[in-house]
Amino acid sequence: MNTPASLPLFQSRVVPVVVVSDAAQAVPMAEALLAGGVDVMEITLRSAAALAAIEAVARAVPAMQVGAGTVTRASEVAQVQAAGARFGLSPGSTPELLAAVCAAGLPFVPGVASPSEAMAARDAGFTLLKCFPAAQLGGVEVLKAWGGPLPDLRFCPTGGVSLANMGSFLTLRNVAMVGGSWLTPAAAVEAGDWAQITRLAREATEAVAALRATR
Known part of the structure; x- marks a missing residue:
């Protein structure tokens, strides 16, 4: 029986969850995230542009670990x-x-x-599993509860x-990283406001660094 492949290595503990309406948005977005210290992104299969966007980032921004999100079918x-x-x-x-x-x-994080x-x-x-939808399930408290009987899972x-x-x-021992859409707000993406996305990525990166410094 085949076993799961290991995830690629990346530094960020924050994974931007991205929806693109135009594949041309993908490369400048990836570059903006990298400029803010985020070296991973999840481009979701929620639009017709998603596959082309993934291909563009994989080809043009090799330093970005680009993943495909919302993969729900074997096909x-x-x-x-x-x-x-x-x-x-x-x-x-x-x-x-x-x-x-x-x-x-394919390295994979099932929900x-x-x-x-x-x-x-x-x-x-x-x-390594995706807890979704985290807030609606109970947020931090549900992950704390799962940590007792399932200590080997992250x-x-x-x-x-x-x-x-x-x-x-991120302070929970069984949380490896978090995913979120706040780093790439739709309005900023549509406007091509890549400076805002860099700023949001830098805020997240600095917040993670501050957490590490206190532990």
Whole structure:
């Protein structure tokens, strides 16, 4: 049986969750995030431009670890790999999807919303999981509760995470990183305000550094 591939190495503990309406937005956005110290991004399959955007970043910005988000079907695995995605993420998981990413060798973060789902993903070989939707499930408190019976699992909470509350997640021992859309607000992306995105990325990077300094 195939086993999950390891995620690529990146420094940021904040993963921007990105929706693009035009693939031309992707490269300047990636460069703006890098300028703010964020070296990873999740381009979600929520628009027709997503695959072209992933391909553009993978080709033009090699320092950016670009992943494909909202991968929900086994048939999408080959598509995101062909586009150049270095890893994938999903809001959930199915046996078919997990089998497909393992067979393809695509590093992957499946989504879970309960201990049973987390245990099923662990049985399939995955130990880094996306907790989604984190805020609606109970936020920090639910991840604290999962940490007791599932101490060998780590999570990337996504959904309702912001600059204001990410520190409370990142201080948990079972949280590896957080995902959020606040770093790439739609209005800034549509306006091409890349300076704002760099500023938001730098704020997040500095907040993470401050957390590390106090631990």
